[in-house]
Amino acid sequence: MLRASARAGVGAAGLALVGCGGDDDDDQPQAVAQADQQQDQQQQAMQQQQAMQQQEQQQAMQQQDEQAEQQAMQQEQQEQSAAEAQAQQQEQQAVADDNIDYSATAIGAYGAFPQILDQGSALARGGQSASNNYHYAAVFPLDPFGSAVPGGLAEWEFVGAESLIVTMNEGRTFHDGSPVTAEDVKFTIDRLTGKAEYNPEYNSAWTGELSWTGDNELVDENTLRIEQAAPSVDAANSLALGGFPMFPKAYIEEVGDDGYGQFPVATGSFKFVEWSADEYIKSVRNDDYYNGRDYGYAPRLPYLAGYEARLIPEIGARVSALEAGEVDLANSIPPDLAVPLGESGDYNVFYHPAQRGLHIKLPMTIEEDPYNPGQPNPWRDRRVRIAANLAVDVDAITENIMTGRENYTYTLSSGQFGFPEDLPEQRWGYDPDEARRLLAEAGYADGVETDLIYLAGLYTNDQLFMEAIAEMLREVGFIVNLIPEDISKFLGEARNKELTAPYLFPQSAGFTSIGSMAISVDSAATYEHRVEVLSDERAEVDRLLAAAKTEFDTDKRQQLLSDLVRIHYLEASWIFLFELVQTHVAASRLHWDPYFLQPPSVELWNLKSMKT
Amino acid sequence: MASHLIPRVLQSIAVVFVVVSLVFVGSRLIGDPIEAYSARNATQEAIDAARDRLGLLDPMIVQYGNFLWGVLRLDFGDSIFSEQPAWDEVSSRLWATVQLSLAAFVLILAVGVPIGVLAALRRGSVPDLIARLIALVGQAMPNFWLGLLLIFIFAVQLGWLPTSGRGGFENLIMPAITLAGFGAAAAMRLTRSGMLEVLSNDYIRTARAKGLADRTVILRHAMRNALLGLITVLGIMLAQLLAGSIIVEVVFAWPGVGRLIFRSITLRDFPVIQVGVLVIAVWFVAINILVDISYNFLDPRIRVGGET
Numbered sequence: 046m047l048r049a050s051a052r053a054g055v056g057a058a059g060l061a062l063v064g065c066g067g068d069d070d071d072d073q074p075q076a077v078a079q080a081d082q083q084q085d086q087q088q089q090a091m092q093q094q095q096a097m098q099q100q101e102q103q104q105a106m107q108q109q110d111e112q113a114e115q116q117a118m119q120q121e122q123q124e125q126s127a128a129e130a131q132a133q134q135q136e137q138q139a140v141a142d143d144n145i146d147y148s149a150t151a152i153g154a155y156g157a158f159p160q161i162l163d164q165g166s167a168l169a170r171g172g173q174s175a176s177n178n179y180h181y182a183a184v185f186p187l188d189p190f191g192s193a194v195p196g197g198l199a200e201w202e203f204v205g206a207e208s209l210i211v212t213m214n215e216g217r218t219f220h221d222g223s224p225v226t227a228e229d230v231k232f233t234i235d236r237l238t239g240k241a242e243y244n245p246e247y248n249s250a251w252t253g254e255l256s257w258t259g260d261n262e263l264v265d266e267n268t269l270r271i272e273q274a275a276p277s278v279d280a281a282n283s284l285a286l287g288g289f290p291m292f293p294k295a296y297i298e299e300v301g302d303d304g305y306g307q308f309p310v311a312t313g314s315f316k317f318v319e320w321s322a323d324e325y326i327k328s329v330r331n332d333d334y335y336n337g338r339d340y341g342y343a344p345r346l347p348y349l350a351g352y353e354a355r356l357i358p359e360i361g362a363r364v365s366a367l368e369a370g371e372v373d374l375a376n377s378i379p380p381d382l383a384v385p386l387g388e389s390g391d392y393n394v395f396y397h398p399a400q401r402g403l404h405i406k407l408p409m410t411i412e413e414d415p416y417n418p419g420q421p422n423p424w425r426d427r428r429v430r431i432a433a434n435l436a437v438d439v440d441a442i443t444e445n446i447m448t449g450r451e452n453y454t455y456t457l458s459s460g461q462f463g464f465p466e467d468l469p470e471q472r473w474g475y476d477p478d479e480a481r482r483l484l485a486e487a488g489y490a491d492g493v494e495t496d497l498i499y500l501a502g503l504y505t506n507d508q509l510f511m512e513a514i515a516e517m518l519r520e521v522g523f524i525v526n527l528i529p530e531d532i533s534k535f536l537g538e539a540r541n542k543e544l545t546a547p548y549l550f551p552q553s554a555g556f557t558s559i560g561s562m563a564i565s566v567d568s569a570a571t572y573e574h575r576v577e578v579l580s581d582e583r584a585e586v587d588r589l590l591a592a593a594k595t596e597f598d599t600d601k602r603q604q605l606l607s608d609l610v611r612i613h614y615l616e617a618s619w620i621f622l623f624e625l626v627q628t629h630v631a632a633s634r635l636h637w638d639p640y641f642l643q644p645p646s647v648e649l650w651n652l653k654s655m656k657t
Numbered sequence: 658m659a660s661h662l663i664p665r666v667l668q669s670i671a672v673v674f675v676v677v678s679l680v681f682v683g684s685r686l687i688g689d690p691i692e693a694y695s696a697r698n699a700t701q702e703a704i705d706a707a708r709d710r711l712g713l714l715d716p717m718i719v720q721y722g723n724f725l726w727g728v729l730r731l732d733f734g735d736s737i738f739s740e741q742p743a744w745d746e747v748s749s750r751l752w753a754t755v756q757l758s759l760a761a762f763v764l765i766l767a768v769g770v771p772i773g774v775l776a777a778l779r780r781g782s783v784p785d786l787i788a789r790l791i792a793l794v795g796q797a798m799p800n801f802w803l804g805l806l807l808i809f810i811f812a813v814q815l816g817w818l819p820t821s822g823r824g825g826f827e828n829l830i831m832p833a834i835t836l837a838g839f840g841a842a843a844a845m846r847l848t849r850s851g852m853l854e855v856l857s858n859d860y861i862r863t864a865r866a867k868g869l870a871d872r873t874v875i876l877r878h879a880m881r882n883a884l885l886g887l888i889t890v891l892g893i894m895l896a897q898l899l900a901g902s903i904i905v906e907v908v909f910a911w912p913g914v915g916r917l918i919f920r921s922i923t924l925r926d927f928p929v930i931q932v933g934v935l936v937i938a939v940w941f942v943a944i945n946i947l948v949d950i951s952y953n954f955l956d957p958r959i960r961v962g963g964e965t
Binding site for chain 1: 701703704706707710736738739740741749750801804805808809812813816819820821822823907908909910912916917
């Protein structure tokens, strides 16, 4: 506004000057006086303008200082927590190191392989990427909580909320020995955001994660400035996510996308050697990996000298291969097969949270009941939603159908940034009588008719636990039609917002904290139900999320997210279920102490083969 | 023979054309591959761009025309998922499946036919009862179960054979037995019933009355006639082995074309489905022509030119 007033002042002076053009000589003194007056006005306007500019600069500098201070505090906190974790790990490691066989190799069996080995492509993502992502390392390393820390390939520095400066560390190389440069980082971001000149139509899997990036430019050969098109608190995190691929520009330009998909050269802790699609992927330890075994963050130089991934799609055959000694690690084995193997004493069973908080999304943004046109949607009544939560005995399901190690979920993940610690005290328990009472009170004593949709066969025992949930809901008065759906059909319907019924949604919490929340709770999210009307509470959730996305102050952001999670839970916005646990079985010589609180898969760099 | 074969081949080409056209239409009716192809958080613009790039926004008739033109040039386009030529995707796995199918077929011939003959010759005896029991079990047992059972016994318990993969000859044994299980049992029963029928004919009695040796009667007179009925079934079996190896390939992690087609159907990878079905259709047709030709050699009464 000040700037606009200043422009108005200059404009007025200009108009006055124009106005004197046709005056007679008699009027000269008056004209001089007018000119002096106008000059004074001009000077005043200029002074005003300068003062405003100074004020703006001071504000900007102040903002930058505040942000820098906040970032420094954040960094200090991260360093402190990482140092503690490192000390603890070093202590544990010292005991075990003498028994590790550093020349050992291992063979791991997987149920699925990627179609191509280019980790940047949408075709290589999903569950099958576990057999490939160890070839890749992100720009920045991660602490045990999954937050980015400067180091690894590069350092970072925020310049206000406008750009992120990435400065390369020296001596980092790709698997082919070529140095990793700022130009490679630029190329990587361009390739993943469809801006690379050689192929703007590249089928990137990372466009969502990098949506904050604007233009980027090389400041010098070691420095890249990435503009933030939309200020994002997750900017650095998105360049540190597990499996984020760093691409060698020269190599890809030489071999093309097809060639790269068949023979990836990257920066990960394992080097790709060869593969046969549908059979095996062979790799060796990257002995030149820049993060040594005593490095404080992940990933690090692996213990295993080599690794072979084998594709054995059938679970029983995977277990048989382990029992026959053909493989050392059988990935993704259901608990009913894994537990007896662990109890035999001949194998180690690895459990870890799968970064997926299962919940059933309820269609509370739709006004009308799809079963009774003209009637209000019952799911918009909080009592009905609470009744659904009270009807499901989550503990019984995890104990009897799953591994018994699953945590109840209050949001995407209880380990998530901003999780309110007092929330477990307010958990919806299992109380079918209260559920019936609430349904009756809400006017649905005769029941609530609903479909219940889930993706069949995607997760361990999903058919079993969805049958159990449906039956428990029926017990209290819901009339449930359980519908198993094919993934392609489901994703299409969900994306087009055609789903009007509750559906099981296994959102990964491994995405950046704000990003995964955005996918799951934002009313405008890709996989949300059709949005017709919002309750006050849902609107508040959206508002808190929008505020958190651009809040650089750690404490304030945590508070926003905490408020969001609390409202979302207490409104019974979903039927809250549990965090999936992955189960893998390994030969007794293989040991794994997870580094991450929620590892996405077995951390190969952290897998140790003990001397026998 | 040529006058019979040429129309037969032309007819077969028409059959392949119809089959492939049906697959073209059918594969587009089962769903949209782009939902599975795109990243989960892909924008609608990116999805539309992918559809456009793959020609899926063209009118169906244009897509069909492009497809037929591609077939004539043996250019089926790239796999939507691996981005490799669809033909390469199928052909690189084809030999593994052919190898498995032929091994299974040899087992069917080597086990099913002789035991069927033996059971017919010793009708009502203990060997006949055992053979019938084996045939019953072989046909009743699902092949994935047989595969897992073999793995448990011969790989896990005895350690004689590898559980899975495609390495040397030893890797082929259990998948081939599993794939042959049903076919061998069926061949055994068909051979037995065919032999029993032939053995009851007058000309067999006449041959024996002439004082011919039992061996000569069985090999020259009985088996040759019994096999005539069997050969059509064996031809269909050989064709089905190629198309029906999916389960065995999954259980034994055998990197063949069956598993590829199964996965491609799941992902709606049209180009690979089309090549896969084309290969199977050509295989079926070729086997049928071979069966026709083999009649000519086995039974002089059947003249491929139409004489009897």
